[in-house]
Amino acid sequence: MNPNELLIRFETVDRQTEGPVTRLIGFARARNLLPLLDAADLEANPRTAKVGQITADIIESIQTSPQLFPFKTKGILVASANCRELERRRYHMTFENPAIEGILDGGHNTLAIGLHILGAAGVEPKELKKVKSWPEFKIAWGAHHDKVKELKATAVAGEGGPLDFLVPLEVLIPADPDDEIELEAFTSSLFEICAARNNNRQLADEAKANKKGLYDYLREQVPSDISKRVEWKSNDGGDVKVRDIVALSWIPLAVAALPDGLSAPRTADIYSGKGKCSMAFDALMEHPAVSTQTGDGTFELHNVAIASALKIAGDMPALFDQLYAAFPGSYNRNQGSFGLLRAVTPADKLKAKPRTPYGKTNSAYRYPDGFIVPLAVGLRALLKTETDGKLVWKTDPAEFIEKHLDEIVRKYKVLIQAFSGDAQKIGKNEGSYTLALDAFETELLKLAQNA
Structure with missing residues (x-):
């Protein structure tokens, strides 16, 4: 199989169809999610999962009450435009467009499950503590893939081992993959589904960005008659969403010289991926080449080029x-x-x-x-x-x-x-x-x- 190709087996699964989208929903054992950890990435997810209290709580839940875990979490949401049903509740799928296919939601669940599996496979806790984000996890996962394979071979299924716990899994696939119009409608819908599934957290992230001062300079550039109606702070009553203003800021920001390691979101994200625009904006404004973090944890802009782009963003x-x-x-x-x-x-x-x-x-x-x-x-x-x-x-x-x-x-x-x-x-x-x-x-x- 190619790196973006995998086989997933459900323990229980139902099929639901509405419009151009079919949803496969059920439980999968952790052992049968190993191919997903091999193949999928979080490029389609508007946030890159990071290790923190959320992942720690998920791992603790897996370890202390594995039988209750599938009812404590919303699980993982995956999308694939190319999925074929096989026998015994198995599904063969590929992720041909990682920007919209792969893991749409549940990145922290996936990261926590992966870290738990690495620990069960014998990776030293000292090494696991060095993993702080999804990209670092993928490096560790690849480095210890042999240990994971050995764990799966030795931990016999059905004996309550570290790979036997169930995970809620949703897979979105085209209702009619042979109909080009329906297939296009399916892929178009993935943007909206992903944004909606991540919407609540997105608002929380914007509130945090505002508290850090990441919007301060941009807010000063927007004309006062518009700025006063922007919801710079969550639930403050503004009828213009801050994520819309931030998305527009990428029109000039994408032309400016960005620091090494940072890139602008896709141009179409200004319309359909505003969560990604917000994430990219936060990463830009927190970069040491752009802003200086003060003693109270806020950030002050010092990059002349970015400042000039944000001045234009105000227009x-x-x-x-x-x-x-x-x-x-x-x-x-x-x-x-x-x-x-x-x-x-x-x-x-x-x-x-x-x-x-x-x-x-x-x-x-x-x-x-x-x-x-x-x-x-x-x-x-x-x-x-x-x-x-x-x-x-x-x-x-x-x-x-x-x-x-x-x-x-x-x-x-x-x-x-x-x-x-x-x-x-x-x-x-x-x-x-x-x-x-x-x-x-x-x-x-x-x-x-x-x-």
Whole structure:
């Protein structure tokens, strides 16, 4: 088998189908999850699991009450677009796209189970204590794979050994893998499922980031009329979510020089992977090359390049609103009928007048921001890096949008038609961002030639 291919056996399993998704749900013994620990990674999970009190509690539960463990935990959630049912409740699956397939939720459970197995296989406690995160665990797991195989061979099944405890396991697979449309709908749904399963913890992580001061500089750059409505602190009543502002910040941040070892999230994550954007932002702002940790545990920004990118990030909510308000008119002026798109509702058909996402100004339509995020990312074409590393606008972005949006939308409209007006598909498709960026670059080149 290749490294992303595995065979899982359930002890008990039920099959549930709704729409494009089928869920296999049941219990699997730890011994039968060894292939999952071999093959799967946490790339699809919005958080990298770390060793801490949570993993310690899980390991203690496994060791002290293994018979109750499957009822104390929600277990592990896995997704595979290519899964084949075999005999005896066995399933053969591959993870062809690690960005959305693999372990979607339950990373800390998986890490704790793996550490427990390594301990049972005879790995020294002193060595296990050095493991602090999932990547370090995977190194240790590979280094001691022979010991794990020996443990499985010697610990006879059914005798209550260290590999006999049950783990709740969910596997999401396509309802109809032979139908290309249904398969695409399945893969698209994985983004939303993953975000929803991790949503509660995500909010907690954002609250911690705010407490650490990671949002302080960004908050200062956002215009006060918008900033005052952002929920910078959980449950403080803001009608704009901080994760939306943080996701937009990656439009300029991805252009800036990031410290070694850090990378920007996928461009489409600005729309469909905001949890990943938040995680990447936290990692950036906590990096010693970017911020200095003070005595009270907060972080103070000192990186000039990142500061300049965050200053531009402060412009993004207002620019997004400008695009949102102007886009329908540009679409209609390009022989389009924006109000007839299935995701669009005209203002005269709504009781409450639609508003732009951030400034909450009046809008002629209510529609998903999946249409607009690629255009907002296209603004990267208007950014340049100075010799001192600072990021600046090449030209006034608001004026550029006002003068050139119609021509940009003329090219962009082809994409909307290709996806039959499905805003989710547009927002999740990396090609949308490439097309939008190219359209902005073309108009910028024309501007330079006519100067």
